[in-house]
Amino acid sequence: MTDGPRSDASENRERTTPEEAFSILGNELRVEILHELATEARSEETVAGGPGLTFSQLYERVDATNSSRFSYHLQKLTDTFVRETETGYKLTYAGDKIVRTILAGTYHERPEFEPVELDGMCPSCHETTLRATYEEESLVVRCTACELQLLSFLLSPAQARNRTPTEIMHSANRYVRDEYSMALDGVCSECLGRMTNRIRPGREPVPKTHLSVHSCEQCGYRVTAPVELCLVYHPAVVAFYWEHGTDIRDESFWKLFEYINSDRWRTECLSADPYEFRVTMTVGDDELRVEVDETLSVTSVRAVETRVINDETS
Ligand SMILES: [Zn+2]
Ligand SMILES: [Zn+2]
CATH class of the missing domain: 1.10.10.10 (Winged helix-like DNA-binding domain superfamily/Winged helix DNA-binding domain)
Incomplete structure (x- = not known):
């Protein structure tokens, strides 16, 4: 065509x-x-x-x-x-x-949301209990120990209507997941306009991370996420976890911070101009090494079995 x-x-x-x-x-x-x-x-x-x-x-x-x-x-x-x-x-x-x-109640309703605790991991202090609260019209997920903000987005009255806090968080996860998937594909979830991304190093208190900032050329909507999160949509990563009994597509975005910030995933910045990263994922004795470029396209996938084979003669 x-x-x-x-x-x-x-x-x-x-x-x-x-x-x-x-x-x-x-x-x-x-x-x-x-x-x-x-x-x-x-x-x-x-x-x-x-x-x-x-x-x-x-x-x-x-x-x-x-x-x-x-x-x-x-x-x-x-x-x-x-x-x-x-x-x-x-x-x-x-x-x-x-x-x-x-x-949707945008002009005349105010959403209500009771704070709820979530499992995940703070990238700064590694606390595993997070809390979602409603702050200044946004749903915000923070670390319960150091208050670092992990996620934030506007909560619409329709999203909060007839849902329990847990159901709201389920819908929130669904939303951020699909929104980020669209951003990776260059499509704005708000207006469907063109989106482009740039990578920038993280700031205090998590300076070692790298973030991908996706901006809409039309309405200015912005989505920011750690570079590693792009990998949860890749078929090789989904298959790797599936073979080890986990459907990574079911993990919430805040739970994925636990993958990124623990030794489950190890990220190396191979080059800063242009940006290039290698993420090594470990489950048991198996590793998957995935490399991405600065547009967050996967450039290489390699499965490595690290198990030490016993020498039968010893
Ligand atoms: Zn923390
Ligand atoms: Zn837009």
């Missing part, structure tokens, strides 16, 4: 300015119209987005005092949040996104 040129987003970006778009939403009836179009699009009977709602169907569903007032507000939404098709009115991409964000 041949590839086409990269699109220039600036050519079609200015349908309306962000300021204009948000000012359009400042009306109860307009938000109600968006909700009704979303409800229709998500009804189980609707196939592939469906035909949408006609002017009169939509008018009947909302609380409008008269049709000219309704028409005025619908017109305001049209193009930016609503599009008129031959079969009816439907949400645009922007309309769909805004309704989902409203339903």
Whole structure:
């Protein structure tokens, strides 16, 4: 398959300015119209987005005092949040996104989270009990001994709704795992824009580590992780642990800090320009040596059996 040129987003970006778009939403009836179009699009009977709602169907569903007032507000939404098709009115991409964000409670709810203790390992003091707490709108995993922060990300109200703290942490792990997998593939989990990475040495109190910082060229979203974490997605690593009775894909991200910071994994920085690392993983008598370059692509995999074979004559 041949590839086409990269699109220039600036050519079609200015349908309306962000300021204009948000000012359009400042009306109860307009938000109600968006909700009704979303409800229709998500009804189980609707196939592939469906035909949408006609002017009169939509008018009947909302609380409008008269049709000219309704028409005025619908017109305001049209193009930016609503599009008129031959079969009816439907949400645009922007309309769909805004309704989902409203339903997720982003603008009007505050998540609740009771602190929970987790097994893992602090990269600084090697304490194995960590604690997850809700701090300034973020879910933060810290060491219980030295307070070092291992993980932090914004907790959405939808994520906390109808879940116990343990279930929230399960969803959090799922999220960071998939988010990092996408970042490694150059895709931003927030906007799907292009992501690139750079490696930087760790800072106090863990100066010996190396971190990979992945940044989105579009929305500026950033994901940072120790370089070794890229390996938990590699088939040779998954197979190595699988053969030793562990599904490493099931280990939580905070538990993986125990792998990185104990003698289970030994990381050597082979070169700093360009960066190159070798990670030696040990299970029992077996070792797996994996090398990665600065884009975190695996360049070499070698399985080594280190068991000393007994000399039968001795
Ligand atoms: Zn610590
Ligand atoms: Zn992005």
